[in-house]
Amino acid sequence: MDAVADALLDPWRTGIGLRALAEVALVGALGGALGFWVLRYRLVYGAESLAHGLLPGLVLAAVTGLPLVAGAALGIVVAAVLLALAAGEERTGPDTATAIVVTGLIGAGGLLAFARAVPARLGDLLFGDPLAVGASELAATAAVVLAAVAALVILDRPLTAVAFDPVGAPALGVRPAAVRLALLVLLAATVAVGARGLGNLLVLAALVAPAVAVERHARTPATAMAAGALVAVAAGVAGLYASYHAEIAAGGAVALALCAAAAIGRLTPRRAPAR
């Protein structure tokens, strides 16, 4: 019995473990809830592009000693501007232009990382390390998550109206472009704070996988968001346990647990359809 209790409690007996738990739970709760809208507004490719494109910001922060969250925020602003330009590139095609911008940004990030002595290893920036999250970074994550969750609650009705009927929404007094912009800002904020713990390559898992896990089973947007958040937190905790006991990388373990949750959710039979 004691062995079981130790196995369950040992990962959280240190400040490092507790902060990792809080970071993964916070990012998971926001990503799991926001992911419902990311899927519904078909923003997965955009989210992936933003997340991957912020690498130079992360590396610059690591080089200059700035907080990585600040670097991620800077990187995401630069990436967002370049991606917006790529989206309007009709001669090349938006998808092709986006791919070029993203690979260019990753290349620039790699160049910076290898050109200078970067305190944080490039691997940590790419794949994240929740065990390295400091108290101030955790506080920043908590503040962003609280603000973003409040925004999701406030924006619930416009988000629903536009996602359900983008053609009819303007006549309801809802501006689809403004709603999409608000969603993109929330997405950017989530990626910026999530990249610290999960890395810019794996943060997408927190945004997409929980929503995929629950989307066939939820009856309302609110239940989809709540269930997505719960799944994300549970998968995050499972990933940290796996990381601790199997002595594997925490970021990768959390991302794999999230993807496993997505697979389980997709394979679980749907309840009898509602009338």
Next chain:
Amino acid sequence: MSGTARTPEGAAGRAPVEARGLTVGYGGRAVLEDVTFAAGPAETVAILGPNGGGKTTLLRALLGELVPLAGSVHLARPVACVAQSDRTRLDFPVSALDVALMGALARGRWWRRPGRSDREAARAALERVGLGAEADARFGALSGGQRRRVLLARALVQDAQVLLLDEPFAGVDQASAQRIVALFAELRAEGRTLLVTTHDIEGARAFDRVLCLNRRQVCFGPPGECLGRAALEATYGSEIVVLEDEGGPTRAITVQHHDR
């Protein structure tokens, strides 16, 4: 629904819906040219035309989604828009009541949860379209006709002066079609203006006015004027089949070409 067409001028001196010399299109290329018409209070207008003729484009221009390349439009607010229901997301997890409740967004205060009065208005609207018992049913699980009626219930909750309806009879069962026609008559009697795009030429005879479009305005006027053979052939070309009687065209049907 048919009856004496009122003057298109509203009480304030301007018709609730008006287009003057309207030319509109996409990417600077005109797809609908030179449209001039007006619809007054308590007036119903059927908008006819082939696929690609500009019916939906006209509604989008009226709503302000498309900026006119030439001419002007005026649309009195509040306005309700019932888009073709196949443009809504059928897999979106909302109930019929949730959809009707979206109409309350038009009253502003989008950041607040719907209140009791909003819920009562939504339930009353669903009752009015004959779907009170389906309030908790998932929208995507309803039939095409029921979905159309739920979207009409959303428009009722909006309490709009003008209703724009894009092909409300397409793919609709007979019971739903009858219910929708009866509702149109009620809304007209309440003084509301209805613009309805449709492929149902015979059904258009019940409207106060008919607007025929084929990338330009072919005809605008009473059904007797715009549903004659010449106007219909100019509107539909080879898509029209006119079944003639001795007294002239009595019935006309459109032949849909889905490759357009």
